[in-house]
Amino acid sequence: MIDIKLLNHLESYLTAKRLQRFNSVLDQRTKHFTVATEDVYQLHNTSAVIRSCDVFGVQEVNIVEEVNTKRIDREIAMGAQKWVDLNRFHSVKDCISNLKAKGYQIVATTPHAEDCDLYDFDVTKKSCFFFGRETEGLSDEVIQQADCFLKIPMVGFTESLNISVSAAIILQHATSKLKKTEIDWQLTEEEKLEKRLDWCKKTIKSFDEIVERFYSY
Template identity: 40%
Template sequence: MDDATRDKLINYLGSFVTAARAAKVQQVLEKRTRHIAVVMEDFENSLNVSAVLRSCEAMGVQDVHIIENQFRNKLSAYVAKGGSKWLTVTKHNELESTNSSRCLQLLRDAGYQIWVTSPDQSAVDLNDVGVDSKIALVFGTEFDGASKEVLEMADKRVCLPMQGFTESYNVSVSVALCLHVLLRKLKDSEIDWCMSEEEKKQLTLEWYRKIVRRSDIHEVRFLSGI
């Protein structure tokens, strides 16, 4: 579909969207970012996956990658609260494939630095790092953390300071805390962290397709009439 047709389709589907809903879509788009992507490596608990998706959506992070080497996760609608429907979620779960390295290489090729959360002594306090580069923030499995493969590919190991006897946060809490730190830094900077106008238009179309009932039928009718 060429850009002109896409724009006309957006306007057409938008005629089925209330003014308040359309305004909300644009409001959300203005605060969405692809400067940070979240990567979950082989989470065992699907409730944690759902909770992370909910946090990413609420905090304005558009892209989430789910690596499934051993575990396949079925999302919890109750926990996710519909958050996943507004995100760009990419699953890496090919059989007999090194999904972790494949995912991270794709992100690196797209211009992201690979940052992995790790409790080891070489990790840098997240509060002390800059956010000039695009960041793919990787969280390892709940019990063992990031795999050796991910740790070896990482450009940086980062951590959050811990003040108590407990050695780690729940992984979904950790994601939310890390994003809070990074997004605050990003929004306090002069970095252009917002999405491009083309990206906003593409997401507007995707979201209108989800908002409008029977949007597939409306779209076929519209395109057949061009």
């Protein structure tokens, strides 16, 4: 449970403009969709995916680092890693079972899919979009566990899109379509409070000191 009095006190350290921004961003955040990247080699690609998640309102990103354990490129993520929640997994198995336990269907994005074209994708289901490696694409494990396959139609000579470009196209399309439905896609009030506290923590330099002083009165 969030201590509302503490939260109000912390938010009094923020400008009205900053607070308004927190609230308007939170109103567009969703956990109805999430994203997972599987062992992406180039960390600028993972960083760009995180940036797109923030831009299109996807609150949680799952990063599988079974082979690669590089850090996020802060410049390319443009600080977006601060505003979205990063869940890290050392195995794709753990990541998928965690997502399934939370009620997500596993959507394997691939340039080879015959299953579902992006424009026919059913946005009403809680979905995790899985993105694969630059050269090999998704592993057999993800392909076998996938509930469906999703393809961005392509008409050129090139075999596939860059992973971060694919993520941006899919998220832009899926989130805008989702917002036209009657689905309850927004964060719960409790989740919004948790994020407000978390964002205060990441924004206010003397956060710990202020909290300590607040409870010592």
